Amino acid sequence: MLTINVNGTDRSVDVDPDTPLLWVLRDSVGLTGTKYGCGMALCGACTVHLDGQPIRSCTTTVGSIGTGKVTTIEGLSPDRSHPVQRAWIELDVPQCGYCQSGQIMSATALLAKTPKPTDAEIDTAMSGNICRCGTYQRIRAAIHRASEIAGEKP
Numbered sequence: 001m002l003t004i005n006v007n008g009t010d011r012s013v014d015v016d017p018d019t020p021l022l023w024v025l026r027d028s029v030g031l032t033g034t035k036y037g038c039g040m041a042l043c044g045a046c047t048v049h050l051d052g053q054p055i056r057s058c059t060t061t062v063g064s065i066g067t068g069k070v071t072t073i074e075g076l077s078p079d080r081s082h083p084v085q086r087a088w089i090e091l092d093v094p095q096c097g098y099c100q101s102g103q104i105m106s107a108t109a110l111l112a113k114t115p116k117p118t119d120a121e122i123d124t125a126m127s128g129n130i131c132r133c134g135t136y137q138r139i140r141a142a143i144h145r146a147s148e149i150a151g152e153k154p
Contacts, residue, residue, distance in 0.1 A: 002062060006031065007075030017063025021055075022046045024062045025072060033073035033101045037130070044129030047102035048072050054109040073101035076108060084108045087146035095133035103129050107143050116147050 003012050006029055013028040025031045025048070034057055037045030041056035048057045049071040076082040080089065084107050087093075094100045103126070110117055110125040117125070122143050131139065 004062060004065060005067070005069045007071055008069070013062065015062060018061050019063075020058050021048070021060045021062050021065065021070070022057040025057060025070070031072050031074050035098060035101060037099065037102070042128075042130075043099070044102040044106060045099050047105040047129065049105060049109060052109065052112060054106050071105075073104060076104070082108070083149040084111065084142070084146040086149055087142040091138055091142045091145055093135055093138045093142045095131075095135050099129060099131050099133075103131065103139055107139070107146065110143065111146060111150065115150065117143065 001012050001014050002017065003010050004024070005011070006025065011029050013024055015024055015028055022034060022036060025034050034048055035045040036058060037043035039058050041059040044056070046056055046058040047054050049055070050060070050065055050068045052071075076085060080086065084104050088100065088104060106126055106129050110122065114121055114125075119140060122140050126139065
């Protein structure tokens with residue numbers, strides 16, 4: 001039995017420590033927002049945060065995360081009120097939507113580190129996330145919009 005912290009809650013999982021985190025999240029914890037894309041950490045569909053840093057859960061073993069805190073797309077907000085989620089909805093970013101949870105998780109990590117990124121900073125931070133539908137311009141616009149939303153006073 002391993003204990004992992006996912007979205008602020010400790011979860012006991014009965015899995016081999018070499019099991020990819022992606023499958024533990026989906027099959028053992030029941031959080032299916034994180035997607036399987038390539039299985040080789042090349043497409044970004046499986047992106048989650050480990051202690052605030054984006055990682056590819058398809059190649060990260062559950063045993064390697066130790067006491068780190070995992071955040072999935074479900075953990076950003078219970079009601080889609082996170083600025084990145086709001087911007088994605090406002091600008092109607094997804095086409096098929098398959099890659100979008102990974103895109104959102106990468107964008108969230110970027111904005112946490114760089115609250116007002118340039119186009120070049122966005123392109124660099126998002127370069128590991130593939131969108132087969134080609135919504136890259138809408139993704140970039142949504143990241144800028146999320147930056148604006150985050151900077152607004154409530």
